Amino acid sequence: MELREIIKNRRSIRKYVDKPIDEKMIKEILYYGSLAPSGKNRQPWRFVVIQEDKKLKEKIADIMIEKAEERIKKGKTAGSIKETAKIMKQAPVFVAVFNSWKQEKQNSNLQSIGACIENICLTATDLGVGSLWICDIDCAFQEVEKLLGKEEESLVAGVALGYSLENPEARPRLEIEEITQWR
Secondary structure (H helix, E strand, O other): OOHHHHHHHOOEOOOEOOOOOOHHHHHHHHHHHOOOOOHHHOOOEEEEEEOOOHHHHHHHHHHHHHHHHHHHHOOOOOOOHHHHHHHHHHOOEEEEEEEOOOOOOHHHHHHHHHHHHHHHHHHHHHOOOEEEEEOHHHHHHHHHHHHOOOOOOEEEEEEEEEOEOOOOOOOOOOOHHHHOOOO
8 A cells, every 4th residue: 555545544443353362463563653753863662562472461451440430439530541442452552651761751752652652553554454542541641551560661552453343433633734834
């Protein structure tokens, strides 16, 4: 597929087939993610891939559900946290993406890691693997960092990977004229 077609066809997948992804394919997806541009070539992204240890993946999702319930008890909104946690449990692979520089060079590193995650999602699409960029994990950053033994780094986001059980339509986008100023 041509790059522009891959970009147009990428979707956030929320339902997965119960089928493992070959480790070689996961490595390829992460390799292309790691080719993203990064400020001063710091390459701040670090990955923890959870595929075999389903209990660990479920523990992370359960922590998110607990955090959502805590928010609700305090009268706050939990948004989509619980639904995202259920998706994580179903997905065959969960990739936790960390910033190896912790809080140093935060803005630049977060932009770099965002580019890396986008490359991961686009490569997955190209290889016939569904993906979901997970930001809802931000409710449990510290707990997940500790659980994964990564307190020296900071968790940025996660990515669920798996063979898609759905084929969602493209969601509406704003027209270029609505989001662009020319001067």
